[in-house]
Amino acid sequence: MKYVEEFADPEAARRILGRIAARTTRRWKIMEVCGGQTHAILRHGIDQLLPEEIELIHGPGCPVCVTPIELIDRALAIAARPEVVFCSFGDMLRVPGSDGDLFSVRAGGGDVRVVYSPLDALTVAEDNPSKEVVFFAVGFETTAPANALAVIEARRRGLTNFSILVSHVRVPPALRSILESPDSEIDGFLAAGHVCTVMGDQEYRALVAEFGVPIVITGFEPVDVLEGIHRVVAQLEAGTAEVDNAYPRAVRAEGNRVAREMIETVFAATDRAWRGVGTIPDSGWRLAPEFGAFDAELLFEVADVVAEEDPVCRAGEVLLGVLRPSDCEAFGTSCTPRTPLGAPMVSTEGACAAYHRYGRLGREIGARP
């Protein structure tokens, strides 16, 4: 694809690696926030090509991983209802709740469908007027515009059998909680490019001003990731801290105005529990009160199930970057992509799944002392 392959060019990658090596004089810990970047880093072996001094820490940007178990349980309860068609992105289906996953609901006769867009779920609702169609609206700021649009469209088309189960999370409050944590040793961040495509860079400017860490908005192709790392290192070595945009072909300072306005109309800020991490103030969105008619949590009275995490899973530490996946006792033994104990082993964006898939199996292979 045009403007994709060029940013995976090995020659350009080698040049940027050379620059990083020439600039690096000390140890730096850099967190890539987004799970898509984590996968690019492991897939292309970027973690192993960088100078030894640079350690990449994997961040919490995996929407499937951070969706709280209580919400998965609620999804399972709604999906099991006979009148419901439950639509979801494919990678939510195997995320374990307290008792089973969406696949097991489907095996038990529930109508669970994989869709590629919430707009596809709208079509399902139009085609099945006698059914209640519920879309599982999880994700970061990148998927919020699509989910907001689906709700606006549902209202415009007069659909009364469509609703969404919302668990939206936002990146900046998570970065803040990482920066405020006494265990955090992160020197700089690669911010998730497409989140900024939607939201712009404003909130990151505030974080830089408050905490004095460089934040570089970074894309997802290997050359993009390397350039992001290069720019963080350049700032760290120079002792500066700014928001820098290493992904200007996709990110403008103001973000996407139309998308932001739609998000502001449909959603309202709320505290969110992050799976394995705990509640982060103002870290998510729920439907605004005017859109209550589309809120599956209000429409389906789901008794609060007592959610139970697998006690072995250390997903919270993995998500905050304080534990490498391969240092989890269960990694690759009782927890594998076929038998996941926690969400980070399920999702295509989860750090545990990435370590497993790209063979960072032992401490001696991937981790550095």
Add this chain to the structure above:
Amino acid sequence: MECFTDRGTAMGRVAFGSITKDVCLALVPEAVVGDHVIVHAGVAIAVLDVDTARETLELFAQIDFGGEQ
């Protein structure tokens, strides 16, 4: 990319490598046929700035091997 409307929603047919998908264009009113768009969950969230992409690539091509510019 081709443009059309579906039940009143602005849509486009977008090629992703060898496959094509129908994508909602409601959030990128500036998009025209031939643009490259960034798509999330079936909705285009941005038109790729092709001039900037080319500039970035040129800058990478100018880096001297193994060191500072």
